Amino acid sequence: MDKKKILIIEDEEKIATMIQQYLLKEQFAVLIAADGVMGLKKARQEKPDLIILDLMLPGLSGLDVCREIRKESQVPIIMLTAKAEEIDKLLGLELGADDYITKPFSLAELAARIRAVLRRSGGQEQPKNTVQTRGDLTIDFSGLQVYKKGQPLNLTPTEFNLLSVLFRHPGRVYSRLQLLDAALGEAYQGYERSIDTHISNLRRKIEDDPANPRYILTVYGVGYKFGEG
Structure with a gap:
C-alpha cells in the first residue's frame, strides 16, 4: 500500500x-x-x-x-x-x-x-445503495460526489461526510456531539461548535437560499436534521 x-x-x-x-x-x-x-x-x-x-x-x-x-x-x-x-x-x-x-x-x-x-x-463506510437522490440533491457515496440538479458540487471531505450522515436519515435529529461522533469520530469530541461553521458552509453550497434552508434544518436547542426536501 x-x-x-x-x-x-x-x-x-x-x-x-x-x-x-x-x-x-x-x-x-x-x-x-x-x-x-x-x-x-x-x-x-x-x-x-x-x-x-x-x-x-x-x-x-x-x-x-x-x-x-x-x-x-x-x-x-x-x-x-x-x-x-x-x-x-x-x-x-x-x-x-x-x-x-x-x-x-x-x-x-x-x-x-x-x-x-x-x-x-x-469514504470507507458506504451504504449498499451507493447513489441516492433526495429533492434536487444526489449523492454518489462510492464516488464521493454530490450533485445538485445534475451539476457536481465541490465539498470538502468534512462537508461530504456531514451531509452523508444527515442525508441517510431524513427527519432524524442529530445533536452536534452526535454529528461529531458519527461524521468525524471520537477524536473531535469537545469541538461541537465547529459543526455550526461546517453546516453554514454546506448550506451555501447546497441550498438555493441558505438563510431559509430546505435541506439542512436547525432544530433549536438540539442540533440539525435533513429536511424531506
Whole structure:
C-alpha cells in the first residue's frame, strides 16, 4: 500500500521537524514547506493527500494559502494555530479547512486527527445503495460526489461526510456531539461548535437560499436534521 503523503506548511523549523519525524514513524510520507508561497507551490506540484497548515506564516498567511488551495482543490486541510480565539479557528473553517488544532498540541492527537480526516475523505463506510437522490440533491457515496440538479458540487471531505450522515436519515435529529461522533469520530469530541461553521458552509453550497434552508434544518436547542426536501 502506498504511503499517504502529508505536506507540512510551517515556518517554525523545530515544530515542522518534530511533526515530520513523528509522522515518518507513523508510516506517512512527509514534505515540508517553510512559508506560504512555497507551501502553495508544493501543494500544486506534489498533490499531497493532506495538508497541515500553520495559520501564521511569513509572506502569505495560512488563511490566504487555504483560500487559494480551495479555489482549485478539495485536499483535506488541518490548520495549526497558536491563537486560542474562536474567531481565528472559525475563519479557517469558513475558508474550507477540515479541522484545526491549537498549539501546543500532542503529536499523538495530531496523528489521530490526520487519520480521521483521511478516513472520511476516503469514504470507507458506504451504504449498499451507493447513489441516492433526495429533492434536487444526489449523492454518489462510492464516488464521493454530490450533485445538485445534475451539476457536481465541490465539498470538502468534512462537508461530504456531514451531509452523508444527515442525508441517510431524513427527519432524524442529530445533536452536534452526535454529528461529531458519527461524521468525524471520537477524536473531535469537545469541538461541537465547529459543526455550526461546517453546516453554514454546506448550506451555501447546497441550498438555493441558505438563510431559509430546505435541506439542512436547525432544530433549536438540539442540533440539525435533513429536511424531506
